[in-house]
Amino acid sequence: MKKNLLLRWAGTLLILFALSPVFAQNKTISGTIKDNQDGTSIAGASVLVKGTTIGGKTDGNGNFSISAPQSAETLVVSFIGYTNQEIAIAGRSTISVAMAPSNTALKEIQVVAIGYGTARKRDLVSSVATITAKDFNKGLITAPDQLLQGKVAGLEITQNSAAPGSASTIVIRGNGSLRSGDAPLYVIDGVPLDGRSATPGLNISGGGYGSAAEVNPLLYINPNDIAQIDVLKDASATAIYGSRGANGVIVITTKRAASGTGTHLEFGTNFSSNVGYMKKYKVFDAAGYRSALNTYGIANQKNPLDDGGSSDALKSITQNTLSQDYHLALTGGNEDGRFRASFLGSQNKGFIRNTSLAKFIGTFGGQYKFLDKKLSIDFNLIAGHVTNNYALIGNRAGAAGDLISYALNWNPTSNIYAKDGSYNLLSHSIPNPVAVTDAFHDQSNVENYLGNISAAYKILPNLEYKFLYSINHSTGLRNTSVDGFLPLQGTLNVGLAAIGTAILTSATYQNTLNYKAKITTGLNLDVVGGYEYYKTNYSSTNITSNGFGTNLTQQNRTPILYTSIFQSAANISALNSFADPSVEIQSYFARANFNYLDKYYVVATVRDDGSSKFGSNNKYGIFPSVGVKWVLKNENILKDNTTVSELALRASWGITGSQSFPAGVSQAQFALNAGGGGQQIDIPNPNLKWEKTTQYNLGVDFGFLSNRISGKIDLYNKNTTDLLFANVPIVPSPNVIRYTNAPVNLINKGIELSMGGAVIQTPDLNWEVDINVAYNKNILKNYPDALIPTGGIDGQGVSGTFAQAIANNQPADVYYLKQFQGYDATGHQIIASQPSFQGDPNPHVIAGLSTTLTYKKFSLSVNGSGQFGYLIYNNTSNTITNISNIANGKNVSSYILGTPESITDGAVGSSRYLESGNYFKLRNATITYTIGNIGNYLKNLRVFASGTNLFVLTKFRGFDPEVNIDKSNGSGYPSRNIEYTPYPTPRMLNFGFTAGF
Amino acid sequence: MKKYTYLKATAVVFCVSGIFACTKLDQKLNSSFTASQYAGALGTSTLLHAAYVDVGAPYTDLAGVFALEEVTTDEALIPTRAGDWDDNGKWRALHQQTYTADAVDVILSQFTNLNTLSFDATNVLAFNPTPGQAAEARFLRALSLYQQLDLFGQYAYRSAGEDLLKPSKVYTGEPAVQLIISELTSILPNLPMVNTVSIASQDAAKVLLMKTYLNHGAFVNRMSPTFADADMQQVITLGNSLMTSGRYTYMKNYFDNFSPTNSNSTENIFAYPNTSGTKAENSGVTNRWYPTLHYNSFGAKAPASGWNGFSTVADFYNSFSLTGKTTMSIADSTVDPRMGERFYKGVTDVSGMKPGLLVGQQYDQNGVALLDRKGNPLAFDPNIAANLKETGNNLEVTGIRVLKYGPDFSGLDHANYNGFAGNWVVIFRYPDVVLMVAEAKIRSTAADMGGALMLVNSLRSARGASPMTMLPLSNPSNVSDPNTLLAERSRELYWESVRRTDLIRFGMFMTPWAYKPASDAHYMLFPLPSSAIAANPALKQNPGY
Helix, strand or coil, X not given: CHHHHHHHHHHHHHHHHHHHHHHHXXXXXXXXXXXXXXXXXXXXXXXEECCCCCEEECCCCCEEEEEEECCCCEEEEECCCECCEEEECCCCCEEXXXXXXXXXXXXXXXXXXXXXXXXXXXXXXXXXXXXXXXXXXXXXXXXXXHHCCCCCCCEEEXXXXXXXXXXXXXXXXXXXXXXXXXXCEEEECCEECCCCCCCCCCCCHHHCCCCECCECCCCCCCHHHEEEEEXXXXXXXXXXXXXXXXXXXXXXXXXXXXXXXXXXXXXXXXXXXXXXXXXXCXXXXXXXXXXXXXXXXXXXXXXXXXXXXXXXXXXXXXXXXXXXXXXXXXXXXXXXXXXXXXXXXXXXXXXXXXXXXXXXXXXXXXXXXECCCCEEEEEEEEEEEEEXXXXXXXXXXXXXXXXXXXXXXXXXXXXXXXXXXXXXXXXXXXXXXXXXXXXXXXXXXXXXXXXXXXXXXXXXXXXXXXXXXXXXXXXXXXXXEECXXXXXXXXXXXXXXXXXXXXXXXXXXXXXXXXXXXEECCEEEEEEEEEEEEEEEEEEEEEEEECCCCCCCCCCCCCCCHHHCHHHCCEECCCEEEECXXXXXXXXXXXXXXXXXXXXXXXXXXXXXXXXXXXXXXXXXXXXXXXXXXXXXXXXXXXXXXXXXXXXXXXXXXXXXXXXXXXXXXXXXXXXXXXXCEEECCCXXXXXXXXXXXXEEEEEEEEECCCCEXXXXXXXXXXXXXXXXXXXXXXXXXXXXXXEEEXXXXXXXXXXXXXXXXXXXXXXXXXXEEEEEEEEEXXXXXXXXXXXXXXXCCCCCCCCCEEEEECCCECCXXXXXXEEEEECCXXXXXXXEEEEEEECCCCCEEEEEEEEEEECCEEEEXXXXXXXXXXXXXXXXXXXXXXXXXXXXXXXXXXXXXXXXXXXXXXXXXXXXXXXXXXXXXXXXXXXXXXXXXXXXXXXXXXXXXXXXXXXXXXXXXXXXXXXXXXXXXXXXXXXCXXXXXXXXXXXXXXXXXXXX | CHHHHHHHHHHHHHHHHCCCCCCCCCCCCCCCECHHHHHHHCCCHHHHHHHHHHCHHHHHCCCCHHHHHHCCCCCCECCEECCECCHHHHHHHHHCCCCXXXXXXXXXXXXXXXXHHHHHHHHHCCCCCCHHHHHHHHHHHHHHHHHHHHHHCEEEECCCCCCCCCCCEEEEHHHHHHHHHHHHHHHHHHCCCCCCCCCCCHHHHHHHHHHHHHHHXXXXXXXXXXXXXXXXXXXHHHHHHHHCCCCCCCCCXXXXXXXXXXXXXXXXXXXXCCCCCCCCCCCCHHHHCCCCCCCCCCHHHCCCCCCCCCEEXXXXXXXXXXXXXXXXXXXXXXXXXXXXXXXXXXXXXXXCCCCEEECXXXXXCCCCECECCCCCECEEECCCCCCCEECCCCCCCECEEXXXXXXXXXXXXXXXXXXXXXXXXXXXXXXXXXXXXXXXXXXXXXXXXXXXXXXXXXXXXXXCCCCCCCCCCCCCCCCCCCCCHHHHHHHHHCCCCCHHHHHHHCCCCCCCECCECCCCHHHHCCCCCHHHHHHCCCCCCCCCC
């Protein structure tokens, strides 16, 4: 090695000697070097004449000035973390270079948000996954969680429904809860969010239509504004969030302007269109249905089942309308301050007719420095308006059905329209699904304001005090109007209108003190301590009415919605109003980071968390953690090894908590009912406390060949005890859940690998591949009580049937079903008389793959992900498209034709409907062409075209194996991976451009 | 640790110096009240009111206490009709008596409903009630305890104000019976003498006492009930005081007791009040007719409205004639009018349906014969598949249907059909008093057969049925023998949730009947939900489960 270097030096000297006469005619070249992503100047970059050692480095402002031989034609600009660039200098004296970060190396210098502070990525002791804007998922993104899907090892993101703007189920490192509605804590620019949405719920759930899918609470965050998302996974990272950290923490950092870079305008647009089902649920078409009627000998009934027409209801309820999205951002600043303003306007048409999501979001934020830069003020304001139009698609529709069940069941020999062009309203008791998309109007409008301001003052050069105040206020209005001509249960001939409102307000107040010190040579200390106060309030109202005089027939339809003439209804219900108990959290926290010679790191955190939710006997809880890291690479033995560019071992331990149970249950509550009654509505438990998760984590960070290949492996063991548990009451008592801290162990063990590298790395051609794989095993131990049935099956003929259970020595929500044992001689199912354990609904392996191929100005990025080792319960197949429905003139699953099943067989919940959920989905493929600058004004123009949900590989028979219909049974027990008449997933094409001015 | 203390001290300084003072984290409830706020602001009457409302849930829906007391007997069954009514096999399990600990969700839901009633009634006592309020609350609790003892052979009991996290006390057998008797006896003087039938009156307490005394022997030993003479005399004395009160007379038309205007019935002693078209506190009495009617029962007026489930069998139908045979078309014949099939104003003229037992061809209000969904005549067929799984072409029409409560058609037909009907749910009715007295007379040490027969025939005469000539309690070899007191109770009180109790008391519950073979003794008690036992180990699972 040394020899080599000597030779090089010798060679250089020789050349210098040979060329020495030329030195007399040098020329001066100056310029600036910046990051091409955010425009920040790069200090210390090296600028050399190609093939020589002549040159220099940039100063603190990214400026350089070098003296080069007249003959020099090319400069080579390099800096760690960026791709080398060669610049032609013939005839130029000033140049400006925008450097592109190199993907593999970028990770090294990244700053990671770790809660109440940041850390350089290489100083990170905890298990944190960081995804920056350039790695975000592409395509039509409506909420920030979609940016991450499939990108982070051990982060399972399941979009509950393909309806635009619907919520996701997010699980970090396995199912750590036995309650429904648990989600990670979201922190945006240091502000922890409530996690709820002010979108009022659908108010016609009583009619057998089931509750509507939840709406994503992060819709008002403009995905284009996000610079980086950090997923805190192990306890040494999350314990700083104490009693809210147990389900993991997702920290979102929004974009900031770079200081001193002048004013920039960035503009982009995205058009997209649905292009049919990603995967269509297979029911009979008209010809197949006719032949099935013959097969089953029911073609000649008195009430004919063949209506003589032809229709494709599943297709008729969809739309391929163009969606549009425009976003622009304005940034600017000087030495003392900078600002960024952005705007997003999007109109996203859903795949189902008349569903849509429209968003208008404006943000304004800035950082200004005063008092010789000792005081800095940082503020950010988001104002968002979201309009959502929904379809009649319910989570738990019973015999009354919902739009998807109507479309699946609609007789394919029945025409959608009568000869006169009106709807053929009812066929074999199934309402016309297209008419339902047309005359079911359900719209929510939500306004959201999130404002935060912080002031940081450097008391001493190494001591900083920071104060932050944030308020998040959100109001929602939902108007539902169901025309009376629709043959729906409870609304036919009378119509129905419902109006609901909701208000959600939360405020955060933080004080932190940060102290950085060099204790002795090589030993650095970074301490942060603080106080946080958080409060949240939620209230809602709703009112319903029926008995309208208009729109009772198709002929007398008017475009006026019932919600606009509410007072004309014959029956108007009383107004219901409800305000949740307030939740207040008060916390003290501290974190100390020790770094010795960049070799040995120790981080310790502690948080003392008090919550008004907890019982009077247990208001406060202490959550400690400690993590250590040993950077082997910086030991002498590896220091100069060129193969191993990074190697570090990490270990951590910590305790985090969860307090996600309804506020108020620690004390006795009494409610007043309509009609004059009133009663105790809870079982008070003054001993209630936080749920405790103890987590161990062992990790290795590695990188080879200048981090051309790098990645990390993490092993973890999470043990959740004092589980906040929805226990059955000890009767006599109010008929509600008895919340207790169950002394059980819910254990998640797993291993995660994420790895990335450049397969090809040449100036013109780059190919990078990133993969992540995680294995998790979930088991409930020491649960002493009777098995609790969860995951209720819905539809006609199966009431009282549950698919899942909470049981000892089984994974959470394990399938507990009667076993299907084939068919008897008459074609009837043989079903075991008693249920038994039938497998796991929790995926054991989740994996993601992204790859980017860049050739000159073209780049192709593809990403896909999958889940493996779990079962899905196909409730749709069980109760909507089961064989017996064909005898009633309804459409059924076409696969049934190949089974020996008789058409008089019953609809029984059993293991028959468990299907392997294994899938791999090509989520997105995007081709980008960087045109670059056009003229003097248009800069960095890029155009792209992409396809989303291009295909899915799965044996699952439903629309989409990635679905999680909420089947929690009303008692707070969750369900997992039960599929039931979901909003179907479309395949989408997008195209658009981004440009700067 | 020292470091931590130091940091915390620093943090406290922040907290104090900040805009917000440190909070004590006291919870504000906002929409609900703390116990002290509630006691001060609203008083006891609202709690008592809520306890009354609790009565609706177990006693209204056919999938409530009804399912446990009737579907397990020879009066009711629900065959599985291809894709409909499998419902985890629970309806077949109930009728065939093969229920197990957790497979029938009705058992859990009624256990819960009855205990909610028990709790809400008990909670009244913790809020300084007047003696009258306390008596009403204790009546409601006694009703719950009686029903639980009947279904499960045990009940959990709490005093007012107990810690709900601690196990409750459990009563079984003799002490369980005695507690109900002593409760009812001690509250009797404080209850209103005469009142609206929706309120616990002395008469209602007397009926509950009569039921407790009459079933005392069966509650203590279901295998071989004995009937203490003292208990029988109590039944007779209490019954006589009601019969001589002059407050109760038989209605001219039997079905007026269940009509949308049945709040006027002179037979009702205790009932749950519903108001037509009113949602608040409506117990959903539409579920008395939804579950039994066919999809097309209402014809074009309300397509696909019925649920086509709950049925009864030919043996029960035939027991209305003392010869044990009825025809299938008896309109306006001399056979017992309680079986229905007569024109009933407000129902037949609106929908074509004739309340009572629906068998054979059904018609709409214009006399047009209705069809089922396949296009076959909508003609209810008494013959049901042997295994209760219908697979034939007639699977929609098997089973005789029972329309005891005449649907409320006032106002908008369709809206009310799907909405809120005004029929009151009958819980105690005068004829039961009369029949209990008759039974007690027969069961007395000095049996008064003549007195019993006279009472029964006076009832039959009021109903328009021919008199009986003899009155054995039951026929041990034929549960459907029409010439028995057991059959007369069935003809009068069918689908009123007393049949299972009767069959156990008459020693007939294990005998075979239509679509049920002879069954094991342990089915005379329902299994407790295993989750309830896990929560309170004082509850003991009944033998055999």
